[in-house]
Amino acid sequence: MPAISPERMQDRYDAILDAAKQAFAEKGFEGASIADIARIAKISDGLVYRYFKSKRELLYGVLQKFYARILIDLEHEVFKHDKFPARLEALIKRHIGVFVADTDLCRLFIAEVRTSSDYEGSAIQDLNRRYTSVLIRIVREAVGNGEVKPDTNAKLLRDVLFGAIEHLAWRHVNGRGQLRAAQTARELTAMLTSGICID
Amino acid sequence: MPAISPERMQDRYDAILDAAKQAFAEKGFEGASIADIARIAKISDGLVYRYFKSKRELLYGVLQKFYARILIDLEHEVFKHDKFPARLEALIKRHIGVFVADTDLCRLFIAEVRTSSDYEGSAIQDLNRRYTSVLIRIVREAVGNGEVKPDTNAKLLRDVLFGAIEHLAWRHVNGRGQLRAAQTARELTAMLTSGICID
Amino acid sequence: MPAISPERMQDRYDAILDAAKQAFAEKGFEGASIADIARIAKISDGLVYRYFKSKRELLYGVLQKFYARILIDLEHEVFKHDKFPARLEALIKRHIGVFVADTDLCRLFIAEVRTSSDYEGSAIQDLNRRYTSVLIRIVREAVGNGEVKPDTNAKLLRDVLFGAIEHLAWRHVNGRGQLRAAQTARELTAMLTSGICID
Amino acid sequence: MPAISPERMQDRYDAILDAAKQAFAEKGFEGASIADIARIAKISDGLVYRYFKSKRELLYGVLQKFYARILIDLEHEVFKHDKFPARLEALIKRHIGVFVADTDLCRLFIAEVRTSSDYEGSAIQDLNRRYTSVLIRIVREAVGNGEVKPDTNAKLLRDVLFGAIEHLAWRHVNGRGQLRAAQTARELTAMLTSGICID
DNA sequence: GATGAATGAGCCTTCATTCAT
DNA sequence: TATGAATGAAGGCTCATTCAT
Numbered sequence: 051m052p053a054i055s056p057e058r059m060q061d062r063y064d065a066i067l068d069a070a071k072q073a074f075a076e077k078g079f080e081g082a083s084i085a086d087i088a089r090i091a092k093i094s095d096g097l098v099y100r101y102f103k104s105k106r107e108l109l110y111g112v113l114q115k116f117y118a119r120i121l122i123d124l125e126h127e128v129f130k131h132d133k134f135p136a137r138l139e140a141l142i143k144r145h146i147g148v149f150v151a152d153t154d155l156c157r158l159f160i161a162e163v164r165t166s167s168d169y170e171g172s173a174i175q176d177l178n179r180r181y182t183s184v185l186i187r188i189v190r191e192a193v194g195n196g197e198v199k200p201d202t203n204a205k206l207l208r209d210v211l212f213g214a215i216e217h218l219a220w221r222h223v224n225g226r227g228q229l230r231a232a233q234t235a236r237e238l239t240a241m242l243t244s245g246i247c248i249d
Numbered sequence: 250m251p252a253i254s255p256e257r258m259q260d261r262y263d264a265i266l267d268a269a270k271q272a273f274a275e276k277g278f279e280g281a282s283i284a285d286i287a288r289i290a291k292i293s294d295g296l297v298y299r300y301f302k303s304k305r306e307l308l309y310g311v312l313q314k315f316y317a318r319i320l321i322d323l324e325h326e327v328f329k330h331d332k333f334p335a336r337l338e339a340l341i342k343r344h345i346g347v348f349v350a351d352t353d354l355c356r357l358f359i360a361e362v363r364t365s366s367d368y369e370g371s372a373i374q375d376l377n378r379r380y381t382s383v384l385i386r387i388v389r390e391a392v393g394n395g396e397v398k399p400d401t402n403a404k405l406l407r408d409v410l411f412g413a414i415e416h417l418a419w420r421h422v423n424g425r426g427q428l429r430a431a432q433t434a435r436e437l438t439a440m441l442t443s444g445i446c447i448d
Numbered sequence: 449m450p451a452i453s454p455e456r457m458q459d460r461y462d463a464i465l466d467a468a469k470q471a472f473a474e475k476g477f478e479g480a481s482i483a484d485i486a487r488i489a490k491i492s493d494g495l496v497y498r499y500f501k502s503k504r505e506l507l508y509g510v511l512q513k514f515y516a517r518i519l520i521d522l523e524h525e526v527f528k529h530d531k532f533p534a535r536l537e538a539l540i541k542r543h544i545g546v547f548v549a550d551t552d553l554c555r556l557f558i559a560e561v562r563t564s565s566d567y568e569g570s571a572i573q574d575l576n577r578r579y580t581s582v583l584i585r586i587v588r589e590a591v592g593n594g595e596v597k598p599d600t601n602a603k604l605l606r607d608v609l610f611g612a613i614e615h616l617a618w619r620h621v622n623g624r625g626q627l628r629a630a631q632t633a634r635e636l637t638a639m640l641t642s643g644i645c646i647d
Numbered sequence: 648m649p650a651i652s653p654e655r656m657q658d659r660y661d662a663i664l665d666a667a668k669q670a671f672a673e674k675g676f677e678g679a680s681i682a683d684i685a686r687i688a689k690i691s692d693g694l695v696y697r698y699f700k701s702k703r704e705l706l707y708g709v710l711q712k713f714y715a716r717i718l719i720d721l722e723h724e725v726f727k728h729d730k731f732p733a734r735l736e737a738l739i740k741r742h743i744g745v746f747v748a749d750t751d752l753c754r755l756f757i758a759e760v761r762t763s764s765d766y767e768g769s770a771i772q773d774l775n776r777r778y779t780s781v782l783i784r785i786v787r788e789a790v791g792n793g794e795v796k797p798d799t800n801a802k803l804l805r806d807v808l809f810g811a812i813e814h815l816a817w818r819h820v821n822g823r824g825q826l827r828a829a830q831t832a833r834e835l836t837a838m839l840t841s842g843i844c845i846d
Numbered sequence: 847g848a849t850g851a852a853t854g855a856g857c858c859t860t861c862a863t864t865c866a867t
Numbered sequence: 868t869a870t871g872a873a874t875g876a877a878g879g880c881t882c883a884t885t886c887a888t
Contacts, residue, residue, distance in 0.1 A: 054847065083882060094849045096885080105883060135446070157364075164419070165360035189445075202445045203436050209417035210409060210440065217412025218405070220363075237402055241409065245444030246388075246401045247334070253867070253872060261872090282857060293874045298859065452851060452888070460851090481878060492853045497880065533844070559762035563754075568821060587843075600843045601834055604815065608838065611814025612807035618761070635800050639807065643842030644786075644799045645732070651868070680861060691870045693864080702862060 063101050065091045067115060070108045075154035079109055079162040110174055113163060116155050117177035120148050124184055134192035135243055141185060142215065143235035149219035150229055160216065182208050207242070214238065262300050264290045266314060269307045274353030278308055278361040309373055312362060315354045316376035319347050323383055333391035334442055340384060341414065342434035348418035349428055359415065381407050406441070413437065461499050463489045465513060468506045473552030477507055477560040508572055511561060514553050515575035518546050522582055532590035533641055539583060540613065541633035547617035548627055558614065580606050605640070612636065660698050662688045664712060667705045672751035676706055676759040707771055710760060713752050714774035717745050721781055731789035732840055738782060739812065740832035746816035747826055754821075757813065779805050804839070811835065 069091035073082035084105060088095045102108045127144045131137045149156050159174075169175055185208050192198040215238075222229040268290035272281035283304060287294045301307045326343040330336045348355050358373075368374055384407050391397040414437075421428040467489035471480035482503060486493045500506045525542040529535045547554050557572075567573055583606050590596040613636075620627040666688035670679035681702060685692045699705045724741045728734045746753050756771075766772055782805050789795040812835075819826040 084884080085882080088850095095883090096849060096851095097847085099884070100847080161360075161364035165356075165364070196447060198445050199447055203440070206413075206417065206433070206436055206440065207445060210413035210437070213412035213414070213416025214405075214409035215412070216416070218408035234405070237405055238409070241402070241405065241444075242440070243444045243446040245440070245442045246397050246406065247442040248395060248398055258872085283859080284857080294858090295860080295875060296873055299872070304858070457851085482880080483878075493879090494854060494881075495852055498851070503879065555762075559758075562817075563758035563762070594845060596843050597845055601838070604811075604831070604834055604838065605843065607815035608807060608811035608835070611810035611812070612803075613810070615810025615813070616803065616806035632803070635803055636807070639800070639803065639839070639842075641842045641844040643838075643840045644795050644804065645840040646793065646796055681863080682861080685871095692862090693870060693872095694868085696863070697868080 059101075062091075062093070062097075066093070066098060066101055066108070067111050071112045071115075071155070074109065074112060074158055079105075079158060106168070109158070109162065110172065113155065113159055113174050114177060116152065116159075117174070117181055120152075121177065121181050121184075123148075124181065128184055128188060134188060134197040135239055137188045137192075138185075138243065139235045139239040141188070142211070142238050143231050145212070145215050146219060146229060146231040146234060149215070149222060150231060153222065156219070160220070182212055185211060211238075211242070261290075261292070261296075265292070265297060265300050265307070266310050270311045270314075270354070273308060273311060273357055273361075278304075278357065305367075308357070308362065309371065312354070312358055312373050313376060315351065315358075316373070316380060319351075320376065320380050320383075322347075323380065327383055327387060333387060333396040334438055336387045336391075337384075337442070338434045338438040340387070341410070341437050342430050344411070344414050345418060345428060345430040345433060348414070348421060349430060352421065355418070359419075381411055384410060410437075410441070460489075460491070460495075464491070464496060464499050464506070465509055469510045469513075469553070472507060472510060472556055472560075477503075477556065504566075507556070507561065508570065511553070511557055511572050512575060514550065514557075515572070515579060518550075519575065519579050519582075521546075522579065526582055526586060532586060532595040533637055535586045535590075536583075536641065537633045537637040539586070540609070540636050541629050543610070543613050544617060544627060544629040544632060547613070547620060548629060551620065554617070558618075580610055583609060608640070609636075656698075659688075659690070659694075663690070663695060663698050663705070664708050668709045668712075668752070671706065671709060671755055676702075676755065703765070706755070706759065707769065710752065710756055710771050711774060713749065713756075714771065714778055717749075718774065718778050718781075720745075721778065725781055725785060731785060731794040732836055734785045734789075735782075735840070736832050736836040738785070739808070739835050740828050742809070742812050743816060743826060743828040743831060746812070746819060747828060750819065753816070757817070779809055782808060808835075808839070 066087065069087045070082075072090055073086045076082065077086070084095050084098055087108070088098055091098075098108070102111060124141065124144050127140050128137050131140055163169055163174055164178075186204045189198055189202060189204040189207060193200050193202060193204075218234070219229060265286065268286045269281075271289055272285045275281065276285070283294055283297055286307070287297055290297075297307070301310060323340065323343050326339045327336050330339055362368055362373055363377075385403045388397060388401060388403040388406060392399050392401060392403075417433065418428060464485065467485045468480075470488055471484045474480065475484070482493055482496055485506070486496055489496075496506070500509060522539065522542050525538045526535050529538055561567055561572055562576075584602045587596060587600060587602040587605060591598050591600060591602075616632065617627060663684065666684045667679075669687055670683045673679065674683070681692050681695055684705070685695055688695075695705070699708060721738065721741050724737050725734050728737055760766055760771055761775075783801045786795060786799060786801040786804060790797050790799060790801075815831065816826060
């Protein structure tokens with residue numbers, strides 16, 4: 051019999067995660083302290099460690115929640131459409147939209163997580179893979195129905211697409227430059243579907 | 250009358266830079282201490298500061314030297330060729346080659362510099378821009394002679410290309426996965442020049 | 449439920465303060481390290497910072513405790529007497545006594561605090577003012593009842609008195625020379641009450 | 648045979664001393680570096696050590712020059728007068744004047760030299776003694792011709808006088824408060840010659 | 847369950863002084 | 868004589884994590 055109810059535990063868990071999200075967003079991973087997070091969540095420092103094994107786990111928790119959310123959104127947006135180009139454009143637009151709407155979390159992922167040594171094999175990497183595999187799926191389907199060249203390297207395309215968006219979004223993440231999701235999505239879709247060369 | 254010859258000073262400068270490169274590569278920027286670097290360079294801690302204003306300057310020095318080298322290499326490789334696809338493929342191949350040959354320095358740049366707040370406006374950013382602008386140049390020339398569609402967004406292509414390579418190279422940087430420079434260059438060139446869709 | 453009792457916290461606080469007093473007295477402010485203080489107090493370095501915000505705060509804490517003590521003593525000794533000359537002599541004697549008994553703390557105040565840039569407006573300056581204002585009070589009372597000339601500049605007298613004692617005590621503070629509190633108090637009282645000139 | 652002429656050496660010596668005076672006045676003893684001083688004197692760091700054994704010697708040199716100057720001034724001003732009260736008032740006025748005119752050097756002496764452990768027995772202390780002994784001399788003469796009480800403790804008076812002036816000048820030294828030399832000299836003279844009590 | 851006191855490792859930088867050139 | 872490169876010691880403070888209460 052737990053000393054507090056499961057509901058209470060879940061509330062706490064969520065509160066800590068929200069507090070961490072806020073603190074990390076404001077100060078970055080290194081800059082935010084456990085004490086900051088505990089204060090925001092209105093609990094003691096020590097209690098954080100009943101719910102999360104380490105500060106890093108907390109970061110992972112925040113990003114997992116984030117990925118879970120954007121994964122559902124992405125699938126929802128992409129599978130509204132049937133044709134491959136429309137799906138691709140929707141995917142690009144949506145992904146850029148994530149950078150715009152959740153700049154701080156994107157920065158967190160790029161700067162603090164993906165570059166870290168324990169990213170490989172982590173739950174975050176798994177979620178990231180699931181997120182990016184939406185592209186793989188629509189490519190495979192498009193190959194199946196003749197929309198896309200059968201020899202297309204889907205994994206290469208995945209790296210191209212997500213690498214490209216991250217790169218162009220980085221300026222936005224750093225506070226400079228505009229990010230026009232719709233227009234960029236259109237251009238990038240055209241570039242990838244038709245190529246840049248004159249036949 | 251200087252206390253030591255200019256040659257000796259240059260040697261020292263280079264020795265410190267090499268030591269820093271090694272230390273940063275092994276332990277990362279935060280992980281490497283000035284004491285580590287001084288020990289490797291076989292000098293005293295204090296002397297480091299006669300040649301470099303701060304630890305960060307040292308990092309920048311290391312990366313500047315790196316960029317100066319790969320910039321020359323890139324131009325050399327790219328402008329061997331005349332046709333756009335060949336140039337593009339050479340650029341991709343060469344850039345992937347940098348990740349393969351200088352994994353640690355690439356990691357340093359991606360993880361410790363580009364994500365840092367003082368990257369914007371730094372000399373490193375300038376060098377990076379010069380490096381990536383090689384692509385802009387070959388695209389412009391190719392547009393000029395009808396090889397590439399005139400409405401091609403060169404800057405978008407730049408983000409696509411370098412973002413893509415960074416993304417796909419990251420696995421290699423992190424010690425896993427293979428990176429076949431020649432083959433990947435060929436595939437990526439094809440993808441970007443012709444697009445992935447069937448007309 | 450606090451992790452430790454308030455009594456324990458107070459004990460710690462006092463222990464740190466005593467350790468700091470000892471370390472500062474032995475080595476001066478700059479010379480004493482936080483590690484020294486922590487070692488004397490038998491705690492970890494970090495814990496010092498839970499009780500005091502900085503090394504300087506610690507110095508101030510030591511001197512505040514000191515001033516609080518000597519202020520009470522001074523008032524007690526001075527107001528034993530009713531007549532002005534007796535009060536003045538008691539004040540002088542007591543103040544000299546402080547230099548004799550707490551040489552190290554006096555040195556600390558004179559050498560490390562009063563000359564520092566953040567002394568002005570500090571809590572220590574306030575305590576010092578309260579301490580020296582005992583003289584102002586007895587002068588004002590003595591003017592009121594006709595013992596002292598009505599045009600006496602009390603603040604000037606304050607500077608004269610405390611400046612004089614500090615000056616003559618400085619030799620003692622520095623380990624040389626004798627300081628005969630009673631005799632010096634008598635002579636100085638006579639000098640200030642009657643002047644040195646023959647009418 | 649010296650490699651440079653004695654005149655040149657003396658010029659250098661003076662130039663270094665002036666540079667040190669300026670640097671110390673601007674940044675304090677700790678704050679000014681040998682490099683600062685060498686730069687101001689337009690010589691190399693190392694050469695400073697041909698003329699002065701250590702940074703501290705340099706400080707002492709600066710203050711010796713200072714004391715030599717104010718000693719002559721003081722004697723000149725004081726012995727203009729014949730009567731004791733006039734001499735005393737002149738001495739006080741002049742000494743306050745030094746604080747006003749050479750605030751930085753006074754601060755240097757008070758904060759950095761007199762409180763240091765090697766002050767005792769130093770050449771500076773000797774000069775200080777000679778400076779303050781002007782008072783002893785006029786008191787002795789005044790005792791001799793019946794102007795001052797024969798049992799006056801001249802050394803105590805010395806401490807009182809110089810301690811008092813230093814104390815009241817300290818506020819000025821720290822940039823606050825006014826220092827009216829003439830008026831303060833008058834009041835202080837009256838206080839010390841006649842006392843503050845009504846007979 | 848909850849608290850928060852306690853731990854302790856870790857490091858850049860300055861600068862007086864020396865001495866090879 | 869003059870230079871200035873080279874030395875190397877020294878310490879305040881933060882904070883993730885643990886565990887006594």
